[in-house]
Amino acid sequence: MHDVIKIDVKEEIQAENDRIASDTHALLKERNIVAVNVMGAPGIGKTSTVKGIISHLKAHRPYVIEGDIEGDIDTQDLLERGIATLQVNTFGACHLDAPMIRSALERMELEGPGLLLIENIGNLVCPAEFSIGEHIKLLIVAVTDGSDKPYKYPLAFEKADCILLNKVDLLPYVDFDQDYFMKGLRALNSEAPVFQVSGRTGEGYQEVAAWLESQ
């Protein structure tokens, strides 16, 4: 009996989430805003990616929604740089969902053409399960975390529209098997472009920004 209730509730939550995500998706498109769901593990470089992309935008106004369980360290940093940023705290929840983003958007004034970067909670598992109304799912992984990630966390790689391999400045000091990584990735996702970047040196973000602006 427990199991039946559990499944019903989970399906209801997911269906309600997808309905709201679909509305958000359409609304943003109408306003000429491209929304990017920025996903990756804790410390993988989501905020440095947001900064890196924004510094190379040519035709789109930058907007950011910063998702965190608690705190607003990165939002303060982005606001100080003059970037229109809104903090969303989940207070324990392990991913952003579509209702959270809908509420956040009610508090933002967006003017198109714009690129809205939504930094999800640091988590390689749960965010991949919930659409938040994005047009592009951007996944970040790093050379410091081993080349076996596609084999262990397949859903995130399968769903990604664009993949960033971060911290490439540390390649000389780690054992990262690029062939093994790409083999695992391509078995799950044959299309997403893969960009090599470094949050530390700023390398690679120009190409990512150009690709996003072309979508």
Added chain:
Amino acid sequence: MHDVIKIDVKEEIQAENDRIASDTHALLKERNIVAVNVMGAPGIGKTSTVKGIISHLKAHRPYVIEGDIEGDIDTQDLLERGIATLQVNTFGACHLDAPMIRSALERMELEGPGLLLIENIGNLVCPAEFSIGEHIKLLIVAVTDGSDKPYKYPLAFEKADCILLNKVDLLPYVDFDQDYFMKGLRALNSEAPVFQVSGRTGEGYQEVAAWLESQ
């Protein structure tokens, strides 16, 4: 109405989990097995920590339960090294729970005194919420992922009995502010020992193993 059902089910699941975890905790203690819940983000070095600790055990037989969403890469590696390892796959679920570990233990023959290392799913959020019957919660973070993790993922730090700061061989090449990290950590957890380790060089695991054996 939805919310009410949601909360009831979540509380029921948590209560049932805690009841089973409590049974497992007692059963393992009775058999003279110390169970360690090894937690940390994807690629943080959970498996290298398991290997590093086992190589320095003096008075305890080593046992491993490998938690993964999919696949058994690390279990194959550990079995090849002659370590008694059982694979647990969650097929999508973002953390191990007490029923999974109870089932796994039914398939293992444990002889005390033993140290059972349970490698949780790579996730800095959800595993911290679920007890699996462990005696010690061991949290791993890394110098490559920034010094702000205690501020962003407080629950994992708050609950940890022992914290490993991994990848210290890369300290010269990254910007890691140890004072800021320790300040955030100690605000949440005044007691847990912090060990500096490197999965790459093997540094530090002797001290971790000695501490675990002394518990």
